[in-house]
Amino acid sequence: MAVLLLLAWLALGSAPAASLLLSRIGAATGLEIRARGGASLQLGALPGIVARDLEVREPGAAVALLQARRVVVTAPWRTVRGLGDRLDLTRIELDAPRVDLPALRAWLARRPPGVGRMPVVGRGLRADDGHIEGGDWRIESLRLSVPRLAPDAALRARASGRYVDAALHAPFSLAATLQRPESGRGFGLAGVVAPDAGSWRLPAWVALSGALHWEPTLQLLPARLGASGRLATATVDESFTLGAHGPLRAHDGAWTLLPAHLVLRGDGMVPRLHARGHAALGARLLLRLDGRLARWPDAWPALPPPLDDPGVPLALGLDYRGARDLSSPLALRAAREGVRFHGRLDVPALLAWNARRDSPLPHSPLPPLQGRLEAEAVEVSGARLRGVVIEFGDAP
Secondary structure, three states, X not given: OHHHHHHHHHHHOHHHHHHHHHHHHHHHHOOXXXXXXXXXXXXXXXXXXXXXXXXXXXXXXXOOOEEEEEEEEEOOHHHHHHOOOOOEEOEEEEEOOEEEHHHHHHHHHHOOOOOOOOOEEOOOEEEEEEEEEOOOEEEEEEEEEXXXXXXXXXXXXXXXXXXXXXXXXXXXXXXXXXXXXXXXEEEEEEEEEOOEOOOOEOOEEEEEEEOEEOOOOOEEEEEEEEEEEEEEOOOOEEEEEEEEEEEEEEEOOEEEEEEEEEEEEEOOOOOOEEEEEEEEEOOOEEEEEEEEEOOOOOOOOOOOOOOOOOOOOEEXXXXXXXXXXXXXXXEEEEEEOOEEEEEEEOHHHHHHHHHHOOOOOOOOOOOOEEEEEEEEEEEEOOEEEEEEEEEEOOOO
């Protein structure tokens, strides 16, 4: 049968045979696969197919889930002779692939569970100048390299590119390992990520590990995240170290860490904080943390008395629901024996105010802070006042 198939290829010619092969692959997957720039077969020691201007979509769909300027797939002759009984490939190469993630998710959601088997790709996969469209975010200039793909072997990959959304962009260069692809055990990722929101930058070395689960949704249970880098603004360049632990889950285009355990250490503007709570990153960023500051950083705006004793630990709570670049107001709670503060803080305004503190130009001596301070007792010029309430706000 393999000989007859080969003779049919030769009789039809390379291009018609390649188009027929793409149609058969499409029928098996329930997808429309077209090579608008033409497709051809290559024979020899490594037979394969070359497709140009490839488009892959669900029948009738307006948006292609995959497009590529050029795709090359090669396979050993035993795969051709086996007529698909065992899908062993030699190598996959993609030039300028473009993946529409919502369309891909929609197709995968309609696939019956357990359908398909991970192919063996002996010499791996390479993609250059890739693009992933995620709706309100995208990944540009993606380069991906996987030396070998096999369901029973460790998976190793390297990826670089740039994440972009309306609020920030983040170049990255990462290496990932999955020791047991079928079970998800032994996942690890490490490399450099450099988020940039314009008013601040956060270049860091990050490491993420855990057990990867695919059902009922993508999960890392538990996730262990470590990061070390620098917080840089127009006037600040401070080092930091961050550790986080908790179950990381993907759901409806968002990531959640609930419950989250965080430890933050740093210099200058970066506090020493131990906190618990939850975090979510999707179209918006959500943070709710309650923890303890070892001491109020000297570089921060001074707290009003009697909260201003720098040597006494401070209970601190943060609530944020807004843009991913931290440009939305942040709710702040602070407490010490007999004293409570509840307020709102504008992070970009605070950074701008901090940049002007040492300027000879006229500026407000007070930080951009709104809130309410309640104290059981306050000492003022030798007098003891009880039941003190102080309101902070913008001048009318």
